Amino acid sequence: MAALLDTLAREFRVDADAPFAPLRARAFANARRRGLPSPREEDWKYTDLAGLTLAATRPASPSSEHAALPLIAGDGPRLVFVDGRYSAALSSPISEAGLTVRPLSAMLAEQPAALASLFERGAADDAPVFDALNAAFVEDGALIEVAADAAIARPLTVLFLYEGAEARGHIASVIKVRVGARSRLELVEVHYGREAATNLTNASTDIEAAAGSELTHYRLTAEAAQANHIGSVRLRAARDAALSSYSFVFGGRLTRIDVRAALAEPGARVTLNGLFVAGAGQHIDHQTFIDHQAAHTVSEELYKGLADGDGRGVFRGQVLVRPGAQKISAQQASHNLLLSPTAEIDTKPELEIYADDVVCTHGATVGQIDEAAVFYLQSRGIPAAEARALLTFGFAQAVVEQVQFAPLRAWLTAALAGRADVPLPTPVEESP
Amino acid sequence: MLKIENLHVEIEGKPILRGLDLELPSGQVHAIMGPNGSGKSTLAHVIAGKPGYTVTRGSVTFDGKDLLALEPEARAGEGVFLAFQYPLEIPGVNNVYMLKAALNGIRKYRGLPEMDAVQFLNLVKAKTKIVGLKESLLNRPVNQGFSGGEKKRNEVFQMCVLEPRLAVLDETDSGLDIDALRIVAEGVNQLRDPARSFLVVTHYQRLLDYIVPDAVHVLAQGRIVKSGPRELALELEQRGYDWLLPTAVA
Numbered sequence: 024m025a026a027l028l029d030t031l032a033r034e035f036r037v038d039a040d041a042p043f044a045p046l047r048a049r050a051f052a053n054a055r056r057r058g059l060p061s062p063r064e065e066d067w068k069y070t071d072l073a074g075l076t077l078a079a080t081r082p083a084s085p086s087s088e089h090a091a092l093p094l095i096a097g098d099g100p101r102l103v104f105v106d107g108r109y110s111a112a113l114s115s116p117i118s119e120a121g122l123t124v125r126p127l128s129a130m131l132a133e134q135p136a137a138l139a140s141l142f143e144r145g146a147a148d149d150a151p152v153f154d155a156l157n158a159a160f161v162e163d164g165a166l167i168e169v170a171a172d173a174a175i176a177r178p179l180t181v182l183f184l185y186e187g188a189e190a191r192g193h194i195a196s197v198i199k200v201r202v203g204a205r206s207r208l209e210l211v212e213v214h215y216g217r218e219a220a221t222n223l224t225n226a227s228t229d230i231e232a233a234a235g236s237e238l239t240h241y242r243l244t245a246e247a248a249q250a251n252h253i254g255s256v257r258l259r260a261a262r263d264a265a266l267s268s269y270s271f272v273f274g275g276r277l278t279r280i281d282v283r284a285a286l287a288e289p290g291a292r293v294t295l296n297g298l299f300v301a302g303a304g305q306h307i308d309h310q311t312f313i314d315h316q317a318a319h320t321v322s323e324e325l326y327k328g329l330a331d332g333d334g335r336g337v338f339r340g341q342v343l344v345r346p347g348a349q350k351i352s353a354q355q356a357s358h359n360l361l362l363s364p365t366a367e368i369d370t371k372p373e374l375e376i377y378a379d380d381v382v383c384t385h386g387a388t389v390g391q392i393d394e395a396a397v398f399y400l401q402s403r404g405i406p407a408a409e410a411r412a413l414l415t416f417g418f419a420q421a422v423v424e425q426v427q428f429a430p431l432r433a434w435l436t437a438a439l440a441g442r443a444d445v446p447l448p449t450p451v452e453e454s455p
Numbered sequence: 456m457l458k459i460e461n462l463h464v465e466i467e468g469k470p471i472l473r474g475l476d477l478e479l480p481s482g483q484v485h486a487i488m489g490p491n492g493s494g495k496s497t498l499a500h501v502i503a504g505k506p507g508y509t510v511t512r513g514s515v516t517f518d519g520k521d522l523l524a525l526e527p528e529a530r531a532g533e534g535v536f537l538a539f540q541y542p543l544e545i546p547g548v549n550n551v552y553m554l555k556a557a558l559n560g561i562r563k564y565r566g567l568p569e570m571d572a573v574q575f576l577n578l579v580k581a582k583t584k585i586v587g588l589k590e591s592l593l594n595r596p597v598n599q600g601f602s603g604g605e606k607k608r609n610e611v612f613q614m615c616v617l618e619p620r621l622a623v624l625d626e627t628d629s630g631l632d633i634d635a636l637r638i639v640a641e642g643v644n645q646l647r648d649p650a651r652s653f654l655v656v657t658h659y660q661r662l663l664d665y666i667v668p669d670a671v672h673v674l675a676q677g678r679i680v681k682s683g684p685r686e687l688a689l690e691l692e693q694r695g696y697d698w699l700l701p702t703a704v705a
Contacts, residue, residue, distance in 0.1 A: 394506070399543040402503050403557035403613065404531035404564065413556060417547030417596070424547075 027223075028055055030077040031193055035159065042135035046142040051159035054152050069337040069369050070279055070308040075251060077192055077223060090186050093215055095243070097430040101180035102126065102165050106222070107194035109163050113184075121173025121206065127164035127197055141197065141229075151281075153253045157195045157227045164197030167210070171203035171233070178209035178428050183226070185250060190220035198228040202264075205235040211428050212240065214254075216247030216274060224252040232264035234288070240268040241431055245438075246275035248304070254280040260320075263290035269426070272299040272307050273438050282311040286320035286351075295324045298422040300439070301366070303332025312341045313355075315348040318378075322352070327422050328359040329415060330366035338370040340385070346377040355385040360392065360418050362411075416440065456481040456652050457502075457621055462513035464494075464501055471497045473677035474513070479621075482649040486663055486688060487656045489674035490696045495656045496540060498674065499625040502654070503537035504530050517621065531557070532564030534620030538610040538627050545597035550609065551579060553597050554616055561617060582615040586642040604635040611642040622646070623654045628662040640665030660688040673699055 035051050037044045059075070060067040090105050092113060102124060103113035109126035117124050130138055144150060145158020165181045181198055202208050214224055224246065232238045246252050252275045260266040272278050284293045299307045313322045328336040338357045359368040372385040392414050400410035416439050423439070426432040457479040464472040471494045479485050489495050501508050502515060504527035515522045522530055545553060559569045570578070583590055586608050598606050607627055614622055624643070628636055643653065643666050655666055663671070663685060671687040672679045673696065680699050681687065 393543070396543045396545055398505050398527060399539065400545070400553065400557070401527035402505075402531060402537050402539075403553070404528055404561035404617065405553075405556050406528045406560060407526065409556065409560070410528075413548055413553070414545065417545055420547030 026076045027059060027072075031156065031160075034192070042131055043138070043142040046146040047159045050142070050146040050150065050155040053146070053148060053150065054155040054159065057152055057155075059152060066310060066339075069335075070277070070306065072277075075223070075277060077221075090184050092182070093184075095213055095215065095430050095434045096182050097178070097180055097211070097428070099177040099180060100124075101182055104163060104181075104183045104196065105186055106190045107163055107183070107196055117179070119175050119177065119179075121170040121203075122175050122179065122208070123168040123170075124179065125166045127166055127199075128162060130166055131162070141199065151255075153225055154227065154255060156193065157197065157225050157255075159195075160193060160225070161195040161197050161227075164199070167198065167200040167208075169200075169202045169206040169208050169236075172205050173203065174207040175209070178211050180211040180213065182213045182215065183224070185214070185216035185220040185222045185224070185247060187217045187247075188219040188221075190216065190222040190247070190250070193223045193225060195225040196227070198226075200228070200230040200238070200240075202230070202232045202236040202238045204233040206233070207237045209239045209428065210241070211431060212242045214244045214246060214252060216245065216250045218247055220247035220250050222246075222250045224250065224254070226253070227255045227257075229257045230266065230268070231259045232261060232266045234262040234264060236261075237265045238267070239427070240266075241426060241428055242268065242270050242280075243431060243434070244270070244272040244275060244278055244280070245434075246278070248274065248276065250275050252278040252280075254278070256280065256282040258282070258284040258293065260284070260286050260288075260291035260293050262288035264288075265292045265294075267294040267296070269295075269422070270297040270299075270309060271431075271435060272297075272309075275305065275307070277306045279308045280310070282309070283314070284312070284322070285314045285316055286322060287316050289317045289319040291317065292321045293323075295322070295326075296422050296425065297326040297338075298419055298435070299326075299328050299336055301328070301330040301334030301336045301368075303334055306335045306337075308337035310337075310339045310341075313343070313353065315342070315344045315351045315353060318347065318349045318351065320348065320351045322354070324355040325422060326357045327419055328357070328368050328370070329362060329419065330359070330368050331362040333363075333365045333367075335366070336368040338368070338387075339373065340371070341373045342375070342383065342385070344374075344376040344378050344381055344383065348378045349380040351378065351381045351383075353381070353383045357387040358418075359387075359389040360415065361389060362392065362415065412440065456518060457654070458514075458516045460514050462498075462501070462515060463511045464497055465509045465511055466497070466507060470511075471508075471677055472501070475674070475678050477672065477679060479652050479654060481652055482647075483669040484647065484653040484655060484666060486668040486671045486685075487654060487674050488658070488660070488671060488688060488691055491658075493674045494677045495658075495674055496625055499537060499540075499623045499654070499656050502530075502621075502623050503527060503535060528560060529564065531617070531619075532561050536614050536617055536619030536622045538607075538614055538622065538624045540626040540629060542598050542606040542610050544599045544601075546599055548597055549594050550597050551576075551593045554579065554613060557613070557617060579616060582612060585615050585645055586612045587638050588612045603630040604632065607631055607639055608635065608642075611639050615642060615646060618646070618651075620650060621652050621654070623656065625656045626658060627655075628657055628659065636662065637665060660692045663688045675700055
């Protein structure tokens with residue numbers, strides 16, 4: 024288990040004059056002292072990091088600026104990072120009124136003071152290990168601000184590309200978003216790895232939605248087969264804010280994503296949805312924590328999981344209703360489908376309720392493809408393999424159909440269809 | 456067209472069909488009636504190829520082809536259709552989407568090009584009118600949230616779109632009120648054609664007032680114990696089945 028931290032220790036250099044050098048050093052020292060979490064810890068019960076090693080350290084020079092953009096980048100405003108570094112060439116100009124976007128690297132160089140809280144948090148003694156490592160190593164990311172009363176019409180994409188063999192070592196990044204009062208933003212966060220990449224992504228996303236604002240956050244992890252991904256998403260919804268965060272995980276070897284959502288003031292609404300597909304050799308763990316801090320708050324959560332081959336999925340969904348958080352509603356569902364006898368999914372709802380006038384529901388299922396439904400489709404003339412693909416696709420639809428960002432919806436549909444190696448019928452347009 | 460000879464079928468070692476013989480010529484409608492547990496649904500399932508049944512003896516041929524050797528989708532490709540007694544719900548897959556996959560699956564089996572979206576939609580719309588299926592149900596997930604009557608209507612609607620040569624209706628009348636029954640029957644009657652046959656499995660003769668059969672067969676204890684003209688159904692309605700059953704050995 025020491026392997027990862029030892030490799031990082033060899034890599035860790037901090038220039039004494041660089042901003043936040045002492046905080047970075049402290050964060051790293053904390054991480055080393057505590058070591059990686061073990062399966063003895065409740066949070067890590069199903070995910071063993073013992074095999075997590077870094078094949079090589081990260082490249083000293085920034086990668087190519089000529090990476091090809093995947094279709095999922097869309098044609099709207101976007102920030103692109105290649106192997107963790109901001110690429111001006113691949114990013115597109117952002118001219119939306121009320122939207123300010125800056126690369127973290129530029130802020131570190133020009134106005135580091137504005138980033139103090141980020142490093143202070145990572146250097147805190149109780150910071151989770153990967154948060155500490157993120158603070159110790161992070162060099163780039165996106166800082167996003169939406170002014171008050173601004174509705175940003177086009178979705179903003181933040182795309183992290185991990186470019187093949189060049190992408191190796193620990194690549195830390197940060198997205199920090201502040202949505203002003205009564206504003207609106209759609210944010211698409213994509214981690215997209217290309218074949219031969221062996222990176223360990225350590226990505227932290229922090230979103231604050233001010234009073235009356237509306238934010239939708241789509242997060243797609245499509246890492247390369249031998250890459251690992253640690254993601255952290257923190258959300259805070261103020262009075263009457265509506266915040267939705269989706270996590271889609273398709274690629275990667277080991278993926279662990281923590282989503283923590285605070286419904287901090289009355290009227291806040293949070294939706295956490297997710298869809299993961301753990302194929303052969305993949306391990307995907309989601310841990311979500313929904314914190315009803317205030318009365319009159321509403322949360323909804325739907326996670327769907329698929330596992331095939333010897334793929335392994337984990338979902339743990341904690342919901343906390345704090346004392347005094349009356350008249351809240353919390354609905355949680357985790358539905359999972361095993362596509363092979365050697366696949367495994369562990370799902371665990373955990374509700375902790377300290378108020379008495381609340382509506383909380385939860386449901387968790389792990390099942391298999393309904394063979395009676397396969398026969399039904401076959402009897403209509405649909406070959407068995409296609410019938411299974413259709414049922415798998417249908418299972419995932421409840422989450423996919425909610426995606427408003429068309430390039431992502433198309434990507435997800437294709438990825439789900441591609442899994443079974445069977446083309447799905449083209450959707451038929453609704454009749455006018 | 457459909458020829459069943461000395462068919463023996465078991466489920467988990469338990470014999471259900473025990474030497475069933477049946478011949479259904481092209482263009483005819485035959486009804487299969489019989490008491491509960493006589494093997495009516497088993498017969499329908501075995502023709503369509505549902506897994507879980509073991510054929511121990513006998514044969515089922517369709518235009519001389521051995522149906523039992525074919526996968527269910529290949530049987531559909533040959534022109535066999537089963538209207539389910541309990542149609543399944545398919546979450547997340549809408550009706551039109553499924554039908555398009557089905558129709559193109561069958562066309563592919565027959566070496567025909569796929570139908571394009573416009574042709575397909577026109578076809579589907581024309582067919583909804585035949586069975587009085589609400590168009591709003593087309594873009595809903597297959598059978599999800601449908602009433603019992605809507606599910607049965609959807610079966611007949613799918614049959615109208617897929618235009619099988621042999622349609623097996625497994626208790627399509629169960630759970631239908633009289634108006635729904637009439638609409639479903641009208642859908643079937645519109646499809647009657649010299650090149651198309653129907654095997655109508657039913658418990659009650661009521662359906663046969665609307666779908667008039669050329670012959671009625673009584674299935675009891677796993678074999679056809681009596682065949683006759685449509686009047687046989689009326690006689691069964693009055694006398695029940697007991698008079699046809701071999702006397703039980705005490």
